[in-house]
Amino acid sequence: MDLITHTIVGTATYRVFTGQELSFEDPFLIATMVGASLPDIDIATHLFGDVPYFKYHRGATHSILGTIILSLVVGGGLSFIFDVSFFALFSFTLLGCATHVMLDTLNSYGAKLFWPFSDKRTTLNLLVFIEPFMIALLLAVIMFNSFIDGGRAILLFILVLLYFLFRYFSKLMLKRMLTKKFPRQSFDKVVIVPAFASIFHWDYILENNKEVILGRTTLMLKDFEIKKRLKKEAPSKIVKKALLTKVGKFFADFTPHYYIKHEKIKDKHLVKFIDLRYLVKEGFVNSAEVIISEKGKVMEAFFQPYSENRKIPIN
Secondary structure (H helix, E strand, O other), X not given: OOHHHHHHHHHHHHHHHHOOOOOOOOHHHHHHHHHHHHHHHHHHHHHHOHHHHHHHOOOHHHOHHHHHHHHHHHHHHHHHHOOOOHHHHHHHHHHHHHHHHHHHHHEOOOEOOOOOOOOOOEOOOOEOOOOHHHHHHHHHHHHOOOOOOHHHHHHHXXXXXXXXXXXXXXXXXXXXXXXXXXXXXXXXXXXXXXXXXXXOXXXXXXXXXXXXXXXXXXXXXXXXXXXXXXXXXXXXXXXXXXXXXXXXXXXXXXXXXXXXXXXXXOOEEXXXXXXXXXXXXXXXXXXXXXXXXXXXXXXXXXXXXOOOOOOEEOO
16 A cells, blocks of 8 residues: 555544544644554665565564554654653554554555564455545545544444455455356465456466466456466476575565466576466566576576566576
């Protein structure tokens, strides 16, 4: 989610939580708004390049421990500016952080909630990165806060929660329908994710030891479409070598759902890693490549975020 969305959600949550009209002179509202964008302080890693950013974004600062520490620091700083309770400022900063982390865990990229005890990203695969329905309702709570009393603000907030529940149950129903649609095939993995940049569709990933099926259906579970079928093979020595490279390890940490394609081009081996979460018309949003010589020497290795034409070396 972008910072504007995080700020809107944090501000609307404060309005509903306190029942007060918004005043940008209110120190507790300021604390909540700061907290709502605070976990993304890790974008500073972009100063050191794209790889550190993708590696550390939504890591420590998005964890439960990290948000508590950040809230303590910001709450302490704000208590020197405003003559109010440190504990209250800490609490509202933490409230803002909580809305931020909650939103990030609801989309497909997720967040490392339990860092430093676990590097696994927690994700519910429920929301797309930009949710216009949610934003419109919560923006109304903020923009018209003088006309929308506390009860109406709560009602709009409940509508957002009902939208989340609708998507959740739609996802559960889709999982059941997929088992009926492919009754003769046994899949080791069934993953359902929001379609990239579309609030009206689901993408699904079905995987076994023979193939990966990528499909799409509507939010109302109509018009099932198979977008791609990818054959799977037992990993060769070349593929195993590619997995042990820095780019291979990086990509395995970057996404839990990826496909490996191996092909020989003249006297070279091309091993391509594909992030299956984000399927677009042209192919996939994120990928990586490792080029290995006939003798098994790694010649090139690079990450390709957002476009196959973008190549970031990882050696």
